Amino acid sequence: MEELVKVLVSNQLIFAFALVGITIWFSYWLSDTFTGGRIHGSAIAISLGLVIAWVGGVLEGGNKGIADVEVLAGIGIMGGAMFRDFAIVATAFGVDIKELKRAGIAGVVSVIAGVVVSFVVGVVIAIAFGYDDPVAITTIGAGAVTYIVGPVTGAALGASSEVIALSVAAGLVKSILVMTGTPAVARFIGLDNPQSAMVYGGLMGTTSGVAAGLAATDPKLVPYGAMTATFYTGLGCLLVPSAFFLVIRALFG
Amino acid sequence: MIVYGVALLSACLVVGLFLGELLGSLIGVQANVGGVGIAMLLLILACNLPWFRPLAEGAPSAGIKFWSAMYIPIVVAMAARQNVVAALDGGLLALTAGVAAVIVSFALVPLISRLSKPSPERSDSIQGVE
Numbered sequence: 010m011e012e013l014v015k016v017l018v019s020n021q022l023i024f025a026f027a028l029v030g031i032t033i034w035f036s037y038w039l040s041d042t043f044t045g046g047r048i049h050g051s052a053i054a055i056s057l058g059l060v061i062a063w064v065g066g067v068l069e070g071g072n073k074g075i076a077d078v079e080v081l082a083g084i085g086i087m088g089g090a091m092f093r094d095f096a097i098v099a100t101a102f103g104v105d106i107k108e109l110k111r112a113g114i115a116g117v118v119s120v121i122a123g124v125v126v127s128f129v130v131g132v133v134i135a136i137a138f139g140y141d142d143p144v145a146i147t148t149i150g151a152g153a154v155t156y157i158v159g160p161v162t163g164a165a166l167g168a169s170s171e172v173i174a175l176s177v178a179a180g181l182v183k184s185i186l187v188m189t190g191t192p193a194v195a196r197f198i199g200l201d202n203p204q205s206a207m208v209y210g211g212l213m214g215t216t217s218g219v220a221a222g223l224a225a226t227d228p229k230l231v232p233y234g235a236m237t238a239t240f241y242t243g244l245g246c247l248l249v250p251s252a253f254f255l256v257i258r259a260l261f262g
Numbered sequence: 263m264i265v266y267g268v269a270l271l272s273a274c275l276v277v278g279l280f281l282g283e284l285l286g287s288l289i290g291v292q293a294n295v296g297g298v299g300i301a302m303l304l305l306i307l308a309c310n311l312p313w314f315r316p317l318a319e320g321a322p323s324a325g326i327k328f329w330s331a332m333y334i335p336i337v338v339a340m341a342a343r344q345n346v347v348a349a350l351d352g353g354l355l356a357l358t359a360g361v362a363a364v365i366v367s368f369a370l371v372p373l374i375s376r377l378s379k380p381s382p383e384r385s386d387s388i389q390g391v392e
Contacts (some may be wrong), residue, residue: 025339029342032342033338051334054334054341056341057338058338058340058342059346060346061342062341062346063346066345067347073343074344074345075342075343084339085339092339093337093340095329096332096336098275098301099271099305099327099328099329099333100333101302101303101305102305104306111378113378114377114378115374115378118374119374123370126363126366126367127363127366130362131359133362134362135359138354153359157293161293175352178353178356179356179359179363180360181349181356182361183359183361184344185344186364198369198371199375204375205371205378208371209371211374212368213367216298221340221341232302236302236303239282239296239297239298240296240299243282243286243293243295243296244295246292
């Protein structure tokens with residue numbers, strides 16, 4: 010047993026490849042056997058991943074899901090930002106430039122509208138829950154943008170750690186819901202072509218949410234959604250702690 | 263050589279992320295602004311330039327296609343390392359804010375999609391009417 014743990018720990022990433030492969034095989038088997046392929050195998054695999062992450066969080070009390078278990082740390086490397094970004098860029102291979110240009114202004118509008126709308130929704134909810142301090146309201150609104158904009162804004166404005174934790178949690182809820190909800194709503198929001206995928210990426214903005222949501226819906230749309238989503242967090246970090254905070258302070262200060 | 267394709271992909275990502283960091287510090291933001299998106303544009307550009315085309319055809323392209331195909335497995339691993347416990351521990355406020363933001367954003371997808379240029383077949387028929 011000791012020998013096995015030693016081998017697995019020193020070959021974390023390789024072990025992760027095997028585990029993820031088995032998880033995906035199991036998910037496709039579930040998809041075929043119980044849903045006749047109606048719920049996509051990758052959608053099941055991603056949901057299964059989230060359940061496993063929850064188990065890991067409960068077991069270890071860390072913040073990296075199952076990757077906090079020592080022998081499973083390779084999952085953390087494989088699913089970390091480095092490999093994620095590398096694979097996202099690879100999906101751009103074979104993208105049609107004409108499709109990108111066709112979305113044009115809609116892609117730009119979607120990123121701006123996405124940041125504004127998510128922020129406003131977060132602000133309204135914060136106020137509904139009784140917050141009246143502009144710093145706290147802005148930070149929670151920032152969390153509804155993404156779980157990166159939340160803490161960046163909170164740190165810049167000097168929000169309490171409790172409020173920052175809340176903003177991260179709101180961003181995580183958003184990201185997880187985008188991952189699991191996208192395949193279910195895709196049909197109703199017309200998410201079936203490159204242009205709407207770009208608009209969707211810009212509106213949702215959470216890179217991990219968009220990456221997984223489109224993967225579970227139609228992998229061909231991934232590069233288009235990822236392209237716009239990647240500008241969202243940057244724009245949020247630019248606008249929220251500056252312009253948006255000034256507006257909130259003027260309204261509620 | 264497969265590695266040429268992998269090298270092209272890596273170079274695009276590193277240069278893109280670097281430009282994203284520069285853009286971030288230029289506008290005074292603590293975040294990488296569009297690094298991955300810039301990297302994707304660089305890869306698309308490289309595949310269409312005669313200079314780089316040999317790196318994106320034949321054997322080298324297999325190096326890029328492999329990583330493109332590894333995308334879903336990587337996303338599954340990414341899901342397994344999310345802080346799901348913290349998301350659930352955030353309580354009702356975090357849950358409501360996250361859910362409401364997603365629902366409103368989903369609802370806007372079809373509205374803003376209308377701003378995109380129609381597909382060629384449709385624009386042809388519009389011209390026909392004119």
